[in-house]
Amino acid sequence: MKKIIMALVAVVVVAVIGIAALLALVDPNQFKPVIAEQVNKATGRDLVIDGDISWRFFPSIGFDIGKTELRNPPGFAEPNLAQFDQAELSVSVMPLFSQQLEIGNVSLQGGRVFIQTLENGVSNLDGLSGQAQSGADAEQPAAEPSTVETEQPAPQGEQPVWQISLAGVDINHASALIIDDQAGSQTEVQRFDFSLAKFAPGEWTAATFDIVGSAGELRFDAEGKTELLIAKALDGAEFKALSFKASAKDAxxxxxxANISLDSFKLGxxxxxxxxxxxxxxxxxxxxxxxxxxxxxxxxxxxxxxxxxxxxxxxxxxxxxxxxxxxxxxxxxxxxxxxxxxxxxxxxxxxxxxxxxxxxxxxADIPVIRFDLSSDNIDVDAFLGTGNESASSQQGEDPNQAGTVGASAGADSERDTDKEPDLSVLNTLDLAGKLAVGQFKAANAHMSDVTLAMTVKNGVFELSSLDAKLYQGTIHSTATIDATGKRPTYRVTNQIKGVQVQPLLVDVAQNDTLAGSGDITVNVLGTGLAEKRIRENIAGTVDIRFADGAIYGVNIPEMIREARATLKGQKAEYVKEEKKTDFSSMSSTINLGKGVASTNNLDIDSPLLRINGQGSTSLVNETIDFAVNTSVVATSKGQGGKDIDEVADLTVPIDVKGNWSEPTFSLNLAQLLKQNNELEQKAQREVERGLEKLLGDKAKDDDIKKAADKLLKGLFN
Incomplete structure (x- = not known):
């Protein structure tokens, strides 16, 4: 036992003497030039170790390094690419003999990284591989490959695998600054802390981090923790119990x-x-x-x-x-x-x-988006809260507030009608897709079985097709909006077939003036999408073909009877009838341009009446100025059951004036009387020719002329 103790004491004495000799005879600071030279060869950069390098012997052999800096080339905003104030590293010696690398705690204090890209594209990271050499070393030719074959030792069985472990990693008060002068951006990490608990391949370990920084005006901070597993073969990794919390703020x-949690993560x-x-x-x-x-x-x-x-x-x-x-x-x-x-x-x-x-x-620089979507029901009015606007507008209002409300609404309307919509998004997308909707409602108009196909590319929106069922009819539309110019341009085509016009007008415009089954073809274009510019600049045609309908608010047969009574100096018999005029067909081509919608071929036909007209309406002021001529072309009972055979040859001129919301209909008495005088003069000439054929020279007798005049006056009065 005594010998064993003496042997242990001897080992301790030898170790102490060895450490003492190492401290006395070997100064680690003398290796600074060698370390700097090797770093320069590897990176092409200067390494400056200002602090001391000192040995550590407990609890393992290692060393501490003081302030150290890796320099930047000239021309950058900071002198150093990387630097730290203090670093520590230690390794256990005895496990090395058993192929075990046990690294002690690795500590880095006050680390900083600076990366800059200049306006000319040069970065302080360029050339870090050490390949950009100069001088004699760069001019030396590459050595010829050796032709001497080195004898490889025969395998002696499976080589032992090194086992690696790490007591931990601590990075405290690190920082970084990244500047890109080309992009004009700057990202800075004011503080970065990281810690890793005891680590060994094949074993779980815990890691935490905390970061505070800014990107331009945006300030951010984040913290997180997780458990980490590195495979024993160092060929894979797993995470579990990951939690991340962050916040960011600018002006x-x-x-x-912002919180994110992940239960576990492994590839596959x-x-x-x-x-x-x-x-x-x-x-x-x-x-x-x-x-x-x-x-x-x-x-x-x-x-x-x-x-x-x-x-x-x-x-x-x-x-x-x-x-x-x-x-x-x-x-x-x-x-x-x-x-x-x-x-x-x-x-x-x-x-x-x-x-x-x-x-x-x-x-991509311009994202590419494709979609194929469907919906059972989309009610745009309910979504936007506009579905009851028309109904509320028809309800009673406080007369004391009407003027104020109207003035305010008018002012808002004046401001909004001249404002173009922002279509800049059309230049930022490459979009194409289809949408199908079972029931659709917008602007109080109801559609069903809606399908549309659309694209957005290079600042142009194209509705290649929109098909739907609309009030017992169908609609097919196409549209294009081009936002590449100073002001957007548009083109729209609509083909509406078999639509019941009255319920459509009631829903959309709260107007029941017109009824019937309608075909409408629209082909318009213009510049500017502000409401004011649409009204002023829209151009094109609207072709209308209606069948089996009625015009409400005017009873033209009744007006014909009034006209006949007026010509006779009498008062027409009052008959209680609905104010409407039935027709079997209606057609017109409306021309749009310069803020005006006009037509010269309005034609309305029925078994009894022929109505034609012409006129215009201002799209800006919403005023109407139409002249309509109505003729009786049959000898049958007219609308309302009154006999109007006696006016079968009479054409009644009617003026339609006023505005869109309250049109007025009135007889054009001047035209009516002129027509009556022309008929009387024509009849007078026909009677005179008849009398001449019948009576010869006696037709010029004054008594016969008086009798003929009396007969004509009875006919036209």
Whole structure:
């Protein structure tokens, strides 16, 4: 026993003498020039070690390094690419004999990294590989490959595998600054702290980090923790219990809380991720949360999301409603190399509006978006809160407030009608897709079985087709909006067939003046999408063909009877009848241009009447000026059952004036009387010719002329 103790004492004495000799005879600071030279050869940069290098012997052999700097080339804003104030590293010696590398705690204090890209594209990271050499070394030719074959030792069985462990890593008060003079951007990390607990391949360890920084005016901070496992063969890694919390703020944005949690992560296996974000952006505040199943394939080429669900509550004056509830459910796959996201199953809701289908997104300078969506019902009026505007406008209003309200509305209208919509988004998208809607309502017009196809590319919106059922008829439309010029231009075509006009007018314009089955063809174009410019600049034609209808608000047969009574100096017999004029067909071509809609071929036919007219209406002032001529062309009972055979040859001129909301209909008495005088003069000439044939020279007798005049006056009075 005594010998064993003496042997141990001897070993300790030898170790102490060895350490003492090492401290006395070997100064680690003498290696500074050698270290700097080797770093310069490897990186082409100067390494400056200002602090001392000192040995450490407890609890393991290692060393401490003081302030150290890796220099930048001349011309950059800071002298150093990287630097630190203090670094520590130690290694246990005895385990090395058993192929075990046990590294003590690695500590780095006050580390800093500075990266800059100049306006000419040169970066202080260029040439760090050491390949850009100069001088004699750069001019020396490459050495000829050796032809001497080195004898390889025969394998002696399986070589032992080194086992590596690390007591921990601590990085405290590190910082970084990244400047890009080309892009005019700057990102700074004011503080970065990181810690890793005891680490060994094949064993779980814990890691935490904390970061504070800024990007331009945006200040951010984040903290997180996780558990980490590195495979024993160092060829894979796993995470679990990951949590991440961050916030960011600048002059207009405030992301107060962003939280992400991940239960576990391993390549090729599904993970569960949950998140929540609360904050505010200009004119909008939001709270959102979501969850999904996540998998990254082992080749790290695709990311799969399964059963992703996201919900958000948003508030803001810029929204169509003060508050909105938004929901999204989808399966998705993202191809990393292509930058392509595919959503084969997608369902999105905004309050009561819901759409479903599939979509894709291609990341590019101008994103490429494709979609094919459908919805059972979309009520735009209910969504925007405009569905009851017309009804409320027809209800009674306080007469004391009408003037004030009207003046305010007029002022707002004057401001808004001259404002062009912002179509800049059309220059930022490459979009194409289809949408199908079972029931659709907009501007109080009802449609069903709606299908549309549209594209947006290079600043041009194109509605290649819109088809729907509309009030017992059909509609087919196309439209183009080109926003590439100073002001947008547009072209619209509509083909409406078999539509019941009256219920459409009642819903859209609260006007029941016209009824019938209608075909309408619209072909218009113009410049400017502000309401005022549309009215002033729209040009084109509107072709109308109606059948089996009526014009409400005017009873033309009744006006004919009044006209006949007027010519006779009598008063027409009053008959209680509905104020409408039936017709079997109506046609007109309306020409649009210079703020005016005009026609010269208005034609309305019925078995009894022929109506033709011409005139115009101002699209700007909404005034009407039409002249309509009505003729009786049959000898039958007229509308209302009154006999009007006696006026079968009479044409009644009617003036339509006023405005769109309150048109007025009146007889043109001047034209009527002129027509009566012309008929009387024509009849007078015919009677005189008849008398001459019958009586010869006696027809010139004054008594015979008086008798003929009396007969004619009885006919026209």
């Amino acid at each position: 207009v944005n405030d992301i107060r809380n 296996e599904w993970s569960t991720i949950e998140f929540s974000i609360e904050g505010q952006v200009p004119d909008l505040s939001f709270t959102t949360q979501g969850a999904t199943q996540l998998m990254v394939d082992e080749a790290v080429k695709t990311i799969d999301l399964k059963a992703a669900k996201v919900s958000a509550d948003v508030e803001g004056a810029s929204l169509p409603r003060p508050e909105l509830k938004i929901g999204l459910e989808a399966d998705a796959k993202y191809y990393l190399e292509k930058g392509l996201a595919e959503l084969p199953s997608l369902k999105a809701t905004v309050d009561e509006v819901a759409v479903a289908g599939n979509a894709s997104f291609q990341s």
